[in-house]
Amino acid sequence: MATVNSARADDSVETVIIGAGVVGLACAAVFARRGQRVLVLEKHGRVGDETSSRNSGVIHAGLYYPQGALKTTLCVRGRELLYARAARQGIPHRKLGKLIVAVDAAESSTLEALAARARENGAGALRMLESAELHALEPRVRASAALLSPESGIIDAHALVQAYLAEAKGHGATLALRTTVEGLEPVGERLRVVARTANAEPDAIVAERVINAAGLGAFDIARLAGLASSRLGVAQHLCKGDYWKLTPRLRGVVSHLLYPLPVRAGLGVHLTLDLDGSLRAGPDTEYVSAARYDIDETKRVAFAEAVRRYLPELRDDDLTPDFAGIRPKLHGPETTFHDFVIADAAQHGVPGLYNLLGIESPGLTASEAIAEHVAGLAGV
Ligand SMILES: Cc1cc2nc3c(=O)[nH]c(=O)nc-3n(C[C@H](O)[C@H](O)[C@H](O)COP(=O)(O)OP(=O)(O)OC[C@H]3O[C@@H](n4cnc5c(N)ncnc54)[C@H](O)[C@@H]3O)c2cc1C
Structure with missing residues (x-):
C-alpha cells in the first residue's frame, strides 16, 4: 500500500475514506475542498466499480420518501448540487423529465397521494396529467393519468465519479487502488486503519476520522470496528x-423516463x-x-x-x-422503507468513525449532499 507506507502515520492524513464509489469520492471532494488531508482506500483496481456503475443513472427529484427523511432532504439538495455541477463541469446529463403513470382508476388515487407527498417534499415542479395530455406527450404510452416531474433527469454516472475524483485530487487527496481495508481499531480519539494491497503485507495508518463509504461492504467495515448489526440497530x-x-x-x-407506481421494495x-x-x-x-x-x-x-x-x-x-x-x-x-443511516460516535460510540449504511437509491443523486452532511457532522 504505497500511499499508506509513504504517509507519516501521525500527521499526514486527517480523513481516510473507505470506498471509491460515487459517495466516497463525493466525500473526498468535499473534505479535500474544505482543506482536509484525505486518503481514499479502494479494494478494486478502478473507481466506481460496484453499485455506482450498476444503477439507472437517474437524477431523482425527491418524490417518493417521507417528508424530513434523509433520503428526501439529501435527494432534493443533492439534485440541485448535481445539476449545478453537471452544468459547470460539462458532465453529460439531460433533464428530460419523468412520468409516473397510473394505468387505471384504482391507481389514480395512489398517484394523487404520491403527488401530494412529492409537493410536501420540495421535489420541484410537478404536474398531474389526464390521459389526453399524457397522450399528447407520449402517444405510445397507455395510462389513465400521470404525474410529470420535469426536474428528473439522467446523468453519466461514470463521468460524475471521475469529476469527484478529479476535484478531490485537485485539492490534494490521494487514492490508493487495490487496497482492501481489513482492520479498524480505536487509538484514543483516533482510528488505526489496516489495509492490504495484492501480494503485500498489511499496512496501517492512523487518522482523525474514517468515513465508511464501503457500500455493500459497509457493515463488514463497521464490524471491524467492533460494531455488529446488533449494536448498530440495523x-x-x-x-x-x-x-x-x-x-x-x-x-x-x-x-421521458417512464415509471409505474412504486412497489414494496423499489420504484x-x-x-x-x-x-x-x-x-x-x-x-x-x-x-x-x-x-x-x-x-x-x-x-x-x-x-x-x-x-x-x-x-x-x-x-x-x-x-x-x-x-x-x-x-x-x-x-x-416484509417492510417498505428504511432511511439512510449516517451515524457518528454519538450514535455508535466509536470516536472518529462515520458509518454510511444503506446507501441505496437515491444515493447517486444525493452523493454530494451526503458528503456535505457528513462534513457537517464532522465539523469540517
Ligand atoms: C439497481 C439500482 C438502481 C439504482 N438507481 C439509482 C438511480 O437511478 N438514481 C440514484 O440516485 N441512485 C440509484 N441507485 C443508488 C446508487 O447507485 C447508490 O446509492 C450509489 O451508487 C452508492 O454509492 P457508494 O459509493 O455508497 O457505493 P459503491 O459504489 O458500492 O462504492 C463502495 C466502494 O467501496 C469499496 N469497498 C468495499 N469494501 C471495501 C474494503 N474493505 N476496502 C476498500 N474498499 C472497499 C467497493 O469496492 C466500492 O468501490 C441505484 C442502486 C441500484 C442497486
Whole structure:
C-alpha cells in the first residue's frame, strides 16, 4: 500500500475514506475542498466499480420518501448540487423529465397521494396529467393519468465519479487502488486503519476520522470496528435489481423516463433512457443472500408484462439481458422503507468513525449532499 507506507502515520492524513464509489469520492471532494488531508482506500483496481456503475443513472427529484427523511432532504439538495455541477463541469446529463403513470382508476388515487407527498417534499415542479395530455406527450404510452416531474433527469454516472475524483485530487487527496481495508481499531480519539494491497503485507495508518463509504461492504467495515448489526440497530439486506435492454426497434418510443407506481421494495420496473437514447427496462426487486450479477433469462416474460402494462406494443423478444445491481437495503421484503443511516460516535460510540449504511437509491443523486452532511457532522 504505497500511499499508506509513504504517509507519516501521525500527521499526514486527517480523513481516510473507505470506498471509491460515487459517495466516497463525493466525500473526498468535499473534505479535500474544505482543506482536509484525505486518503481514499479502494479494494478494486478502478473507481466506481460496484453499485455506482450498476444503477439507472437517474437524477431523482425527491418524490417518493417521507417528508424530513434523509433520503428526501439529501435527494432534493443533492439534485440541485448535481445539476449545478453537471452544468459547470460539462458532465453529460439531460433533464428530460419523468412520468409516473397510473394505468387505471384504482391507481389514480395512489398517484394523487404520491403527488401530494412529492409537493410536501420540495421535489420541484410537478404536474398531474389526464390521459389526453399524457397522450399528447407520449402517444405510445397507455395510462389513465400521470404525474410529470420535469426536474428528473439522467446523468453519466461514470463521468460524475471521475469529476469527484478529479476535484478531490485537485485539492490534494490521494487514492490508493487495490487496497482492501481489513482492520479498524480505536487509538484514543483516533482510528488505526489496516489495509492490504495484492501480494503485500498489511499496512496501517492512523487518522482523525474514517468515513465508511464501503457500500455493500459497509457493515463488514463497521464490524471491524467492533460494531455488529446488533449494536448498530440495523442490518443489511441485499436486494438485486436486473435490467433488460430494449431492442433498437423501439428507440424513440418514449422521450421521458417512464415509471409505474412504486412497489414494496423499489420504484417498479421502469423505462430509462441512456444519454445515447437507448432504452432499458428495470430494475426488479429480488432479495438475495449474497451479491451476484447474473440475469435470470426466465424473468423475461415477467419484465415484458410489467412494461406492457403501460407500453402495450412491447413484445417479449424485444428484451435482452443487460446488467444487474445490488441495493444495500436496511429493510427486508416484509417492510417498505428504511432511511439512510449516517451515524457518528454519538450514535455508535466509536470516536472518529462515520458509518454510511444503506446507501441505496437515491444515493447517486444525493452523493454530494451526503458528503456535505457528513462534513457537517464532522465539523469540517
Ligand atoms: C439497481 C439500482 C438502481 C439504482 N438507481 C439509482 C438511480 O437511478 N438514481 C440514484 O440516485 N441512485 C440509484 N441507485 C443508488 C446508487 O447507485 C447508490 O446509492 C450509489 O451508487 C452508492 O454509492 P457508494 O459509493 O455508497 O457505493 P459503491 O459504489 O458500492 O462504492 C463502495 C466502494 O467501496 C469499496 N469497498 C468495499 N469494501 C471495501 C474494503 N474493505 N476496502 C476498500 N474498499 C472497499 C467497493 O469496492 C466500492 O468501490 C441505484 C442502486 C441500484 C442497486
